[in-house]
Amino acid sequence: MPNFIGSPVKRVEDKRFITGKGRYTDDIVLPGMTYACIVRSEHAHARIKAIDTSAAEAVDGVLAVFTGQDMVDDGILSIPTGWAVGDAMKEPPHYPLAVGKVHHVGDGVAVVIATDKATAQDAAEQVMIEYEPLPAVVDATAALAPDAPIVHDGLDSNLCFDWELGDRDATDRAMAAAHHVTTYELVNQRVVPNAIEPRSAIGHYDPAREELTLYTSSQNPHLIRLLLCAFVWPDLPEHKVRVVSPDVGGGFGSKIFHYPEEVICAWASKKLERPVKWTAARSESFVTDAHGRDHVSTAELGLDAEGNMVALRVKTVANLGAYLSTFAPAVPTYLYGTLLAGQYRTPHIHVNVKGVFTNTVPVDAYRGAGRPEATFLVERVVELAAKELGMDPAELRRKNFIRPDEFPYDTPVALQYDSGNYEGALDKALEMIGYEDFRREQAEARKQGRLLGIGFSSYIEACGIAPSQVVGALGARAGLYESGGIRVHPTGKVEVFTGTHSHGQGHETTFAQIVAHELGIPLENVEVVHGDTSRVPFGMGTYGSRSLAVGGSAIMRALDKVKDKARKIAAHKLEAAEEDVEFVDGTFRVKGTDRTIGFGDVALTAYVPHDYPEGVEPGLDENAFYDPKNFTFPFGTHICTVEVDPDTGVVRILRYVAVDDVGNIINPMIVEGQIHGGIAQGVGQALFEGAVYDETGQPLTGSYMDYTMPRADDLPSFEVGHQVTPCPHNPLGVKGAGEAGTIASTACVVNAVVDALYHRGIRDIPMPLTPERVWRALHAGGDGAAAAAAPAGGNGQA
Amino acid sequence: MAHISITVNGKRHEADVEPRTLLVDFLREHLGLTGTHVGCDTSQCGACTVHLDGRSVKACTVFAVQADGRSVTTIEGMSADGALHPLQEGFREEHGLQCGFCTPGMIMAAADLLQHNPDPSEAEIRHALEGNYCRCTGYHNIVRAVQYAARKMREQATVEA
Amino acid sequence: MKLEGEYTLPGRPEELFDRLQDPDVLVAAIPGCERFERLGEDTYRGVVQARLGPVQSVYTTTFRVHDLDPPRSYRLHMEGQGPGGFVQADVLMELIPQDDGHTTLRYSGEAQVGGKIARIGQRLVQAGAGVIINKGFNDLRKRILEDLDADGAAAA
Known part of the structure; x- marks a missing residue:
């Protein structure tokens, strides 16, 4: 029996994808299907004075036109957020279709449902909406000004919450006593996740059984069902609702959230008693999928004369967009402020975050969610401190790392890091990149007028989201455990049920590897089932690098139950005491003898219990719920080298080295793939991406013509190294790998570019580091930094 | 409506389509070949790439009527004989x-x-x-x-x- | 979006000012304008077909002429609405006499564009607007030359 753990098993899900047989939501066609087209606001902020649907209704093939008021009148309520930040947090209503007022460009106003897609689109243009445009506010800092337009009626400002963490007084005192303070003002620009599959939903109401099936491109079908039935549509009984997330073409966070279109398709299907499908056009995705990041921050890092970090003070204004999306309040707070210690022993940290409403698309979790923002801030300010102190950036980091013997380590921002070896990862990365050699090469190149740079990013993340009691105390409105089920069939074939969802992560392979390994059966005898509330008991979905750490642990618990019961059956059949029976490589054996029974025979016995132990139920089908004890803490160091073309400002990444410690690795091929993709997205934010609005709230980057993401020829191949420090508190010793690359790489690339240009007086360039911005920084004369670094607002306002 | 005749993955298809029907919509909706995907509306993402007379094209920039009388290969046609390409x-x-x-x-x-x-x-x-x-x-x-x-x-x- | 520019027209401001308010002349200066009607004293409505890059759309557009200061200046307010989005502009038109009997028409103002055009065609809007405005002024100039010729002929 091969050892499946740690083996680069080829993915079982691939066959359907490489042959064009993947089944994404938009691929599903149901009898009697109708098509929804949503009429969206072109105004960032306006009162709806009148909606005339008559012309659209008269179009041949149109079945219905509904407005927000129609839905509210029928008992549809506001879509809630899943998190509260303090009791004073403002949570204005978010109706699936706007009622009374639109709050951002793209806000849905009406839906046209027709017998085919083209008719729905044509008729949508016939819906006449009379608006009274209102002044809009786009920039989060501007939204806090006393005379700013107020986004929501009934609120007296745009402040959603004002949150702080850490000991303010102690931090202020330590800062005042510091030998050196490095100050860094930064914009972590708004980006658009852009999973390549546009979001899609199909509502399918069966009037005969009074059951609703919702197909949706979601990362967490159970959570969608819970939010839909418990909050948005209380008349809809949860046990009569099935939510299916079939193959999903990437998520990166943006498909976690409960979106209006899911409610619209479900509700309209019941109204029309026909299936209703909606699929976003890409230009629609840009104004409806939740965006990411969008922070404006000031960081101050205090150091003593020896270069020890003594205090970190952070002030952040976080743009939340027009509505509170599902995870939105948690992202710039619990997932950001708590990570500001980074890998360092900084004893005093204080952070203040103001969450602000603006007339823009809602902002929520995007790959890394808060942790990339924290890492970017910490790693940029640490890099700048090294430059200002004339210290080697690797050595400043090393000097301040929490040491391996200091774990578990309580940070001043509420987390307990359970394990780590930060210096080990740094050393390995330095060795892989050939640090000394590069510094020599850099010095040589500079003499020839070439600009080479090297950048570091030593990151930490809190993953495996999350211990329910901890997040409950913080304000989560749901638990964040996971379920796992093992159903052994009479022939010994096994179905695995997980409440996590795979949309590229390869769960159908990784989870099968675990089960095949634990039960000693061939991989092809294991089928992983996910993404269907009618098949999986419950689940919280996939985000926050939680699937293996939490979902995998639940499967391990269920496996324990299966093995315990199987052992009882085996002992009975072998006429031995249970404790004398061992289970090795798929066979139960009486220790020290050659008396054995195979797992398959035990399975058959469980379902044909003619000769069966007393007091044991027939069947071999076990469920478990696993609630983690703590977050997991993956970490690592990424180093990249860049060359900046002084004539064009183009940044080319020469090499990219990543050393990550994600704990034990089940499938190294999949883990490396996750790291690669993560790096690419972080590089995208550093060099290419940025969502831009004009001052009236019109999005200027509303298509792939205007929003740039990394293409194949923009990136190098990556050099990935691993270090393994197992997670001490889950049964697999795993931590999660989905977000590490993105969390690390943005700061890494920007640090490298600044390293290349620092001697030219440039200490920062705001992201994305486009050729124009780099060129301008280089050509702004002696005070290049100031010219290039003028923050342009959180959304990179044009 | 326009009448077209297209050979897709070696099989000839006759259909009446609206002149504005994109090749990708024809493949997905008329023929049920959903392996060809739509990821954008500006011909930037390439998810809809197919072969038209042996050359790769983005099927969202070709009207179905433009493929009249021509030969299209989609992902489904890459392993038509059962063996993977x-x-x-x-x-x-x-x-x-x-x-x-x-x-x-x-x-x-x-x-x-x-x-x-x-x-x-x-x-x-x-x-x-x-x-x-x-x-x-x-x-x-x-x-x-x-x-x-x-x-x-x-x-x-x-x-x- | 800022709208700014100038264009030289034949004739003195006094000759041009009233003509520029004349619906028949105005319609000539709006490329793609298909129907044009007077709604009130100083308000007009037209159906305009406009194309910017990949986005072509039909806009129902109202024009209002206000703050008249003959023959020196007036303001033109425009609001267009269509499936491609909306366009709003408020432009100050100044008539500056030249020594050679011509007039420089200087326009300056702000335009707001929303909807599909703003999202997909934004990079093209400024350039596209320039093309449309230039075509408009060329057509306007032609029309005025015809008028002045006709006037001349009538006078003769």
Whole structure:
């Protein structure tokens, strides 16, 4: 029996994808299907004075036109957020279709449902909406000004919450006593996740059984069902609702959230008693999928004369967009402020975050969610401190790392890091990149007028989201455990049920590897089932690098139950005491003898219990719920080298080295793939991406013509190294790998570019580091930094 | 309505379509060939890449009527005889896909490259695929997958010769 | 978006000012304008077909002329609405006499564009607007030359 753990098993899900047989939501066609087209606001902020649907209704093939008021009148309520930040947090209503007022460009106003897609689109243009445009506010800092337009009626400002963490007084005192303070003002620009599959939903109401099936491109079908039935549509009984997330073409966070279109398709299907499908056009995705990041921050890092970090003070204004999306309040707070210690022993940290409403698309979790923002801030300010102190950036980091013997380590921002070896990862990365050699090469190149740079990013993340009691105390409105089920069939074939969802992560392979390994059966005898509330008991979905750490642990618990019961059956059949029976490589054996029974025979016995132990139920089908004890803490160091073309400002990444410690690795091929993709997205934010609005709230980057993401020829191949420090508190010793690359790489690339240009007086360039911005920084004369670094607002306002 | 006759994956199809029907919609909605995906509305993402008379095109920039009388190959036609195309095999062997959404378009674009350049360098592969977005893999393993296929196709060619 | 520019027209401001308010002349200066009607004293409505890059759309557009200061200046307010989005502009038109009997028409103002055009065609809007405005002024100039010729002929 091969050892499946740690083996680069080829993915079982691939066959359907490489042959064009993947089944994404938009691929599903149901009898009697109708098509929804949503009429969206072109105004960032306006009162709806009148909606005339008559012309659209008269179009041949149109079945219905509904407005927000129609839905509210029928008992549809506001879509809630899943998190509260303090009791004073403002949570204005978010109706699936706007009622009374639109709050951002793209806000849905009406839906046209027709017998085919083209008719729905044509008729949508016939819906006449009379608006009274209102002044809009786009920039989060501007939204806090006393005379700013107020986004929501009934609120007296745009402040959603004002949150702080850490000991303010102690931090202020330590800062005042510091030998050196490095100050860094930064914009972590708004980006658009852009999973390549546009979001899609199909509502399918069966009037005969009074059951609703919702197909949706979601990362967490159970959570969608819970939010839909418990909050948005209380008349809809949860046990009569099935939510299916079939193959999903990437998520990166943006498909976690409960979106209006899911409610619209479900509700309209019941109204029309026909299936209703909606699929976003890409230009629609840009104004409806939740965006990411969008922070404006000031960081101050205090150091003593020896270069020890003594205090970190952070002030952040976080743009939340027009509505509170599902995870939105948690992202710039619990997932950001708590990570500001980074890998360092900084004893005093204080952070203040103001969450602000603006007339823009809602902002929520995007790959890394808060942790990339924290890492970017910490790693940029640490890099700048090294430059200002004339210290080697690797050595400043090393000097301040929490040491391996200091774990578990309580940070001043509420987390307990359970394990780590930060210096080990740094050393390995330095060795892989050939640090000394590069510094020599850099010095040589500079003499020839070439600009080479090297950048570091030593990151930490809190993953495996999350211990329910901890997040409950913080304000989560749901638990964040996971379920796992093992159903052994009479022939010994096994179905695995997980409440996590795979949309590229390869769960159908990784989870099968675990089960095949634990039960000693061939991989092809294991089928992983996910993404269907009618098949999986419950689940919280996939985000926050939680699937293996939490979902995998639940499967391990269920496996324990299966093995315990199987052992009882085996002992009975072998006429031995249970404790004398061992289970090795798929066979139960009486220790020290050659008396054995195979797992398959035990399975058959469980379902044909003619000769069966007393007091044991027939069947071999076990469920478990696993609630983690703590977050997991993956970490690592990424180093990249860049060359900046002084004539064009183009940044080319020469090499990219990543050393990550994600704990034990089940499938190294999949883990490396996750790291690669993560790096690419972080590089995208550093060099290419940025969502831009004009001052009236019109999005200027509303298509792939205007929003740039990394293409194949923009990136190098990556050099990935691993270090393994197992997670001490889950049964697999795993931590999660989905977000590490993105969390690390943005700061890494920007640090490298600044390293290349620092001697030219440039200490920062705001992201994305486009050729124009780099060129301008280089050509702004002696005070290049100031010219290039003028923050342009959180959304990179044009 | 316009009457068209298109050979798709070796099979002839006759249909009446609206002149504005895009080739990708014709493939997906009329023929049920949903392996060809739509990822954008500005011909930037490449998820809908198919072959038209043997050359790769983005099926969202071609009207169905423009394909009248011509031959189209989609991802479904790459393993029509039951055996995987070396590129399909390469994407699996080298983990060149994650969510799978861009994969059909990537494979079709790469197949066009390998027809003209049986031994492309990494830079040539990256250049040839710059019209296709992948948001999952960072392209690293896609490059490996194409290299795998190129190697295998060269070996097959040698054996046949 | 800022709208700014100038254009030289034949004739003195006194000759031009009233003509520029004349619906028949105005319609000539709006490329793609298909129907044009007077709604009130100083308000007009037209159906305009406009194309910017990949986005072509039909806009129902109202024009209002206000703050008249003959023959020196007036303001033109425009609001267009269509499936491609909306366009709003408020432009100050100044008539500056030249020594050669011509007039420089200087326009300056702000335009707001929303909807599909803003999202997909934004990079093209400024350039596209320039093309449309130039075509408009060329057509306007032609029309005025015809008028002045006709006037001349009538006078003769």
